[in-house]
Amino acid sequence: MTEAEHIKVLVIRFSSIGDIVLCTPVLRCLKKIPGKNVEVHFVTKEAYRNLLENNPNVDYLHLLDGRLKDLIGELRDEGFDYIVDLHHNIRSAIIKYRLRKPSGSFLKLNIEKWLLTRFKINRLPSKHIVARYFKAATLAGASDDGLGLEFFLPDDAKVPGSELPPSFDAGYVAFVIGGKHATKRLPNEKIISICNKLSGQVLLIGGEEDADNGRMIAGACGGHVVNGCGRFTLHQSAYLVKQSKLVISHDTGMMHIAAAFNKYLISVWGNTVPAFGMVPYMPKYPERSIIVEVEGLACRPCTKIGYDKCPKQHFDCMMKINEDKIVDSAHLILATP
Secondary structure, three states: OOOOOOEEEEOOOOOOOHHOOOOOHHHHHOOOOOEEEEEEEEEHHHHHHHHHOOOOOOOOOEEOOOOHHHHHHHHOOOOEEEEEEEEHHHHHHHHHHHOOOOOEOOOOOOHHHHHHHHHOOOOOOOOOOHHHHHOOOOOOOOOOOOOOOOOOOOHHOOOOOHHHHHHHHOEEEEEEEOOHHHHHHHHHHHHHHHHHHHHEEEEEEOOHHHHHHHHHHHHHOOOOOOOOOOOOHHHHHHHHHOOOOOEEEEHHHHHHHHOOOOOEEEEEOOOOHHHHHOOOOOOOOOEEEEEOOOOOOOHHHHOOOOOOOOOOOOHHHHHHOOOOHHHHHHHHHHHOO
């Protein structure tokens, strides 16, 4: 039997939560290249270490937590065979230049995104960002196995049942209320209205920055809504998402984590649009993903990232969201055995 060739591949993605989770199919498939024994190294920021340190497809993590020069010195000593650049920014370009190894780069399509946000001219390919990630990994020999995203939880992620009311034992909806930018989040009054229309238990998911909004929303609803924002770590929140019957989420990192667990998922889109190629990626269960957005707005998308407030002041992309579509879809899913 021929011994497999040993190669070392460096994957670069500095941030952020959702983007790193979207890299996981590439990591898995690098490890599965026929006839190769692939040692996968991953470069990211120190702040995102916990997203990857439990991933069995990552052999070594290299963390940017200071000077890029020091990180490059560490990487140069490894002697990589290939570089897969899934960030494609100035830092990753410097790393590739300094290491001088065969590389493939993810195409960010910034011109096409600018045309869509500025002039509403859509020249974006109808490809998910994961497909574009894989194109960057072609030189290393990776191809998509169609199994979707992955997210690995540590043993201490499990949340004791006592942390939630006994009524949640029968199942609950995880409502991810956060989002880095205000224009990607439903206003509190819309979330309250949706929660009050939902039958069954609702757990609000978010970080410490969402805790005040969570308290306000839960306080305006009945006892069927519990605020979990700021109470749990990222991994614990992911565990609670995994245990839920259904996830409702904005366009956030936790949305992609929910997709990694193949959850029934209702994603709500404000200033960003699915055309950017970052919808929930569940190739085995595409029917589990429901997109809710206000189509046909002349001002949407206004940006590829987000704003602190609506530049047009009306915030129609969220204020005109069809609550009934969210609620009716949720009830239909919850009624499924």
